[in-house]
Amino acid sequence: xxWIDRTVGYLSPVAGMRRQAARKMLERTAPRARPGRRFMGKxxxxxxxxxxxxxxxxxxxxxxxxxxxxxxxxxxARKALNALLNSLIGWxxxxxxxxxxxxxxxxxxxxxxCDYYNRHDLYGLQKLWAISMLRDGEVFxxxxxxxxxxxxxxxxxxxxxxxxxxxxxxxxIERGIEYDDEGRAVAYHFYRGRKGYRWSSTETIRFPAEEVxxxxxxxxxxxxxxxxxxxxxxxxxxxxxEGIEAEVVKANIAACLVGFRYRPPAQEGEDPNIGIxxxxxxxxxxxxxxxxxxxETLEDGEQITFSNPPKTGGINDLARIALLxxxxxxxxxxxxxxxxxxxxxxxxxxxxxxxNKRFIGRLQYLTFIPICLNRVFGWFxxxxxxxxxxxKPAYPVKWTPPPFESIDREGDAMADIxxxxxxxxSRANLLNARGYDHDPMxxxxxxxxxxxxxxxxxxxxxxxxxxxxxxxxxxxxxASDPNRMMMMAIARxxxxxx
Numbered sequence: 001x002x003w004i005d006r007t008v009g010y011l012s013p014v015a016g017m018r019r020q021a022a023r024k025m026l027e028r029t030a031p032r033a034r035p036g037r038r039f040m041g042k043x044x045x046x047x048x049x050x051x052x053x054x055x056x057x058x059x060x061x062x063x064x065x066x067x068x069x070x071x072x073x074x075x076x077a078r079k080a081l082n083a084l085l086n087s088l089i090g091w092x093x094x095x096x097x098x099x100x101x102x103x104x105x106x107x108x109x110x111x112x113x114c115d116y117y118n119r120h121d122l123y124g125l126q127k128l129w130a131i132s133m134l135r136d137g138e139v140f141x142x143x144x145x146x147x148x149x150x151x152x153x154x155x156x157x158x159x160x161x162x163x164x165x166x167x168x169x170x171x172x173i174e175r176g177i178e179y180d181d182e183g184r185a186v187a188y189h190f191y192r193g194r195k196g197y198r199w200s201s202t203e204t205i206r207f208p209a210e211e212v213x214x215x216x217x218x219x220x221x222x223x224x225x226x227x228x229x230x231x232x233x234x235x236x237x238x239x240x241x242e243g244i245e246a247e248v249v250k251a252n253i254a255a256c257l258v259g260f261r262y263r264p265p266a267q268e269g270e271d272p273n274i275g276i277x278x279x280x281x282x283x284x285x286x287x288x289x290x291x292x293x294x295x296e297t298l299e300d301g302e303q304i305t306f307s308n309p310p311k312t313g314g315i316n317d318l319a320r321i322a323l324l325x326x327x328x329x330x331x332x333x334x335x336x337x338x339x340x341x342x343x344x345x346x347x348x349x350x351x352x353x354x355x356n357k358r359f360i361g362r363l364q365y366l367t368f369i370p371i372c373l374n375r376v377f378g379w380f381x382x383x384x385x386x387x388x389x390x391x392k393p394a395y396p397v398k399w400t401p402p403p404f405e406s407i408d409r410e411g412d413a414m415a416d417i418x419x420x421x422x423x424x425x426s427r428a429n430l431l432n433a434r435g436y437d438h439d440p441m442x443x444x445x446x447x448x449x450x451x452x453x454x455x456x457x458x459x460x461x462x463x464x465x466x467x468x469x470x471x472x473x474x475x476x477x478x479a480s481d482p483n484r485m486m487m488m489a490i491a492r493x494x495x496x497x498x
Contacts, residue, residue, distance in 0.1 A: 062231045074237050083336040087360040089130045090402030092123025096437045099395040116157035136161040138216035138226025154383040165189040165204045185209045215372045233326040240322045247315045262303040331359045369399045403434040
């Protein structure tokens with residue numbers, strides 16, 4: 001409210017109320033205005049480049065409920081979300097901290113008890129966080145403390161975008177996020193209960209920024225709000241739904257075969273119903289129907305004509321183009337979004353999956369792990385140190401995402417062997433790419449080897465069988481192994497250009 005509005009309201013309250021009502025109506029109908037858009041206590045035109053980085057990015061705002069309805073009702077959107085989720089999280093991004101055994105034991109126990117609502121373990125929470133980040137654009141993880149015997153008291157409470165007090169505005173507060181004078185978040189405001197539930201209320205709770213992880217994928221400098229990954233494809237998938245519905249209606253109309261009986265006008269003194277069966281008991285209109293095997297004798301001059309329903313088809317190409325654009329918009333392949341493998345072969349499918357793997361790797365190593373998982377482990381270590389469970393407030397940790405399943409396991413394995421022998425790759429990197437941690441894997445292999453030696457057992461494919469250590473000293477044993485020579489020949493054939 002500017003000084004003119006305040007003056008008018010003071011002199012004439014009724015006129016002031018009318019001015020405010022008219023201003024609100026103008027804000028709702030103006031194409032370039034966004035009601036309630038404030039930053040640092042000042043109103044900003046959305047299309048004006050200002051100190052708020054969000055104002056410098058032209059953007060079509062899509063209502064959150066539209067995205068939720070799209071994911072819930074559209075099978076292609078749901079399939080795309082599942083494909084992204086399976087690649088990004090899978091069965092969970094596992095963390096392997098480096099430190100004393102007591103710390104690793106506390107970490108293993110805390111993983112199963114980290115949920116504030118006692119419903120999920122850490123990997124189940126990762127799934128919820130990833131779904132909210134991909135669907136809503138952002139998710140909030142709050143640090144809470146709950147004492148439990150023998151377990152580090154840190155708990156993780158999850159708030160989605162709908163729980164953020166977005167209507168809470170004020171000085172340096174925008175959509176429930178409180179900023180300092182330099183635009184850095186200092187606190188977050190959430191509703192105590194979700195709107196629409198019996199226990200919902202307008203009461204809010206404030207958390208300092210150091211106790212909140214605001215997880216979203218940044219797309220421009222200074223971004224403070226996450227953008228749904230499905231926002232660019234809402235219209236495209238809506239067009240596909242409308243096209244399929246129109247095609248179904250068209251097919252139903254085409255199935256309605258209608259016959260028309262033509263009779264010449266009755267002459268004077270003739271009965272007009274001659275030759276037409278009538279249900280005399282009900283005194284209804286003449287009964288006209290087609291039944292299989294029916295033979296009908298027509299009167300002189302009568303004719304039967306049929307309708308010409310429209311032919312169906314023609315939507316396949318349009319739907320494919322729309323789904324190709326939708327798959328590109330969310331970062332998956334057409335085959336992942338639709339399950340249609342009719343237009344690909346082995347090579348094209350494998351090559352098409354490479355770009356999706358790079359996209360997923362970028363989300364994992366540039367967003368999900370550094371912004372979310374590293375901070376979660378930092379909270380765990382500091383809380384354990386402050387509560388007396390751990391001896392240090394920080395430990396190194398290594399996160400390992402689940403591997404991508406190989407389409408050609410034999411060819412990929414032989415290529416890995418050749419690269420290791422040529423010094424182009426290390427065993428640790430290959431194991432990490434498959435979702436395994438190198439040191440625990442080597443310990444597991446050593447334990448299995450000792451067990452086999454003790455039991456005097458040997459199986460084909462064992463990394464080291466009894467007696468192999470003495471043979472390897474000759475230097476020629478491995479080279480003369482016929483199995484190894486055959487495997488190397490196969491690998492060279494697979495790696496050779498065609």
